[in-house]
């Protein structure tokens with residue numbers, strides 16, 4: 001099964017959170033695998049936050065992880 005960008009299906013009302021291009025079904029909500037990975041990197045870097053209860057631990061991590069800049 002080919003999984004390359006041979007078949008790109010743009011989604012309506014969905015923009016890539018990384019670059020604001022129209023999202024693609026295969027990589028939603030992103031426009032491409034690259035943006036998907038890019039966003040994942042932000043998550044791992046701790047610079048991405050979501051307004052939920054689960055950010056409590058993330059906030060703790062944020063402090064003291066900035067001295068090796």
Ligand SMILES: [Zn+2]
Nearest residue numbers: 016019031035
């Ligand atoms: Zn994108």
